[in-house]
Amino acid sequence: MVIRIVAGGPSSLIPETAFRKNDGLWIGVDRGAVELASRGIQPDYAFGDFDSITSAERERITPKHGKEVFPSRKAKTDLHIAVDWAVRQKPERLEIYGATGGRLDHQWVNQLLLKKTAVAGVEASVIDRQNELVCKMPGEHVIERDETYPYVSFFSLGESIKGLTLRGFKYPLTKADIDLDAMLTVSNELVEKTGTYSFSSGIAMVIRSRDHS
16 A cells, blocks of 8 residues: 655645556645645545635545544644554555645654654655655665656764665765765765665665756
């Protein structure tokens, strides 16, 4: 099962191809549920306090299975609540849209949610028109070349990444330690159809990106 979440970030940053996918579940988070409805997609579930939308927009949100309304004052963001729910469903893959752009504080905490999904063993990504972000736990991972996002960068998410090895990249690496402030692993590129990256400890934020177009 694939779960796709649309949050309330700028809709202009959501790839048009995302809305053409018709497999799996659609989850609307706050204004993201309105975005789905405006594209003729009624979400399977909707989460949020819905304090950023009008009463008329609320009436347009008619989830197929359920709508969870939460108070504005709470310990978790609306997207955090939706991601926690999605992780409990144990999906094969989780795709999150509308989580970038706008307020930087919102974007930062949205990116950090990927750490939770990685620790929980759920393959998840934050996707927009220019970037795709994932978090990975230690081990060896296969990565395929994708002309949509040709640049690949690796960052430590908290503790240092130990023993990072890159194969099939323009700039290969062998057992390097990457600290939180490291710049060594920015803007790499795959030179093979597939490559691998591996590390022995830490959590890696992998960002695939492209120049603005």
